[in-house]
Amino acid sequence: MQAIVVEQITKSYGAKGAVKALDGISLSVAKGELFGIIGPDGAGKTSLLRILATLILPDAGEAYLQNLHVVRDYKRLRSLLGYMPGRFSLYQDLSVQENLSFFAAVFGTRIEDNYDLIKDIYVQLEPFKNRRAGALSGGMKQKLALCCALIHKPEVLLLDEPGTGVDPVSRKEFWDMLQRLKSWGITILVSTPNMDEAELCDRVALLHNGRILAMDTPAGIRGSYERPLFAVRSDEMYRLIQDLRQWPGAYSCYAFGEYAHLALQQSLQGFDTQADSVMAELQQYLESRHHTGIEVLRAEPGVEDCFIASTKDR
Amino acid sequence: MRTVFYLVQKEFLQIFRNKTMLPLILVMPIFQMLLLSFAANYEVKDLKISIIDHDLSTASRQLTGKFAASPNFKVQSASFSFQTSMDEITQDQTDLLLEIPAHFERDLVREGHVPVSLSLNAINAQKAGLASGYANSIIRDFNAEFIAKWLPKQITQSAPSGQIEVTYSNWYNPRLDYKTFMVPGILGEIVSLIICFLTAMNIVRERELGTIEQLNVTPIQKWQFILGKFIPFWIISLFIMLVGLTVGKMVFDIPLLGSLWLVFGYTAAYMPCVLGLGFLISNFADTQQQAMFTAWFFILIFILMCGLFTPIESMPDWAQTANKINPIAYFVQFMRMVLIKGAGFQDIKGNLYTVLGYAAVVNALAVWTYRKRV
Known part of the structure; x- marks a missing residue:
């Protein structure tokens, strides 16, 4: 079964669609796959992820996550979707613990219920659990955001540029965590402007000016x-x-x-x-x-x- | 419903943690009430008067003595030249001058009438109007006394005697205490202002910081999100009312004639108007700055036109019509009716239904313009 299916998605912005952010994108991601969307700034990565996260509507085309349509079934989709925006979007004036409890609560679950899933990440945050999210370092913020996106045990995880603004060591740790998450059967779609991170994905799509240039395993892309x-x-x-x-x-x-x-x-x-x-x-x-x-x-x-x-x- | 509870809990956590906002929410209403109620005062006291007495007789001294004894006037200077006194007005040292002509007493006794001249500095028209009113009443008073004392001996029976005398009694505010009138209105205005601002800014803040993005991918529904925003501020508004009324009673001894249940019941029903207004404003703003200026624009107009400072009845027709969409006007009217006049439910029923309808319309508009998905 394909966890993510995207068919001919188009999205334009501005008056009369002057700026074409996505130009007929099609891709599919298998369940449990770590799929990378690689492309420079302005390639359309964030637009694609926001469409899949049910935050914006595509102009044309269809997209399904776990066989649920991103426009028609958005209500059901939201409870099995984990989304981490490119910009840190948790409450900066709430503590680590409070943020996590809050997001667990609105998903109708508790931290303890899915603790196994976030344990590896959360132990690193534990020493700072009473610190306000706004006072965390970039790497720690990213880990907290990932915890919050995982707290309801999503089936699909969408990560928008998780490596941006994070030091190389934290970034490496972060990717290690993603590898471990795969073992839980979670499908992960991650966007990044860093070409070297492509090697860490199972498959990648190279995105440029709203079009996919190539889509293959990293080895396959290199081989071409x-x-x-x-x-x-x-x-x-x-x-x-x-x-x-x-x-x-x-x-x-x-x-x-x-x-x-x-x-x-x-x-x-x-x-x-x-x-x-x-x-x-x-x-x-x-x-x-x-x-x-x-x-x-x-x-x-x-x-x-x-x-x-x-x-x-x- | 559980989700709403968590949203409200989160909101209170944030409010109590905000070290700048919390004192503002608590201190601002008290401070404004104290400041505005003492300062925004229409009573004019100590009008400075300059007296030119060309007569220097018993009668003229009696008249000037009456001015000196009045709490409204303070005799600033006395001179014998109109020009000298006029210069003082020009230099803004006195507010009005009274010129008593020579042979004032003699002519008054002999002729029965003498003109005196009153010149007023009318740069502040309202003040000049009041000054002229006060001065006239003193002169009228003097007339009556003088006639009683002197004229019956001199003038024959043909003089008019059966004049109409007007006496009055001030209902609901017998001593015309300005604070009794202002404090309930100011309290109503402050609560509306704070709640409208807080709501608008809070929702826009979520958008500005991007936290709304994270909320939008959760299964939280529109109505849950809105209730989660409204309930905390609704509770705060009732709390401010409680604090405000306590301060009003303790500091200004304002009358609390009507039922307090009615006051809080009405406040609870009225608040969704301003909450909805704040919500509506937030839908048209992307940044807190935009929200603040938009809210400021409306609130300022609403406050100046709500009848707090000038009676709505004396505004032009179009302004009175425009005031129908001014929520603060309803609240101020309600506060005065219930607190000062002791109005009951039957008296404010119309106002209450209007406000409920208003809240329904504003919130419907707000929900309609609120797009959870861009």
């Missing part, structure tokens, strides 16, 4: 990358990128961490035999441009490379 990719660095990175873009064999070049990623125009097929000669050629070209400290490596494409390539291909 069709060009040879090099990681290059030198002492002058900015000039290096400019020069690499002018190199005749270059398809695209962009900064990637402390390296520049260079994609070649030729296909990956049969490239392995020529790899060494191409690298030597590249080295020579850069030396002729007076670069120092040159380093050229073969690079494995990541999801971000795939995303950049597919936005360029379109």
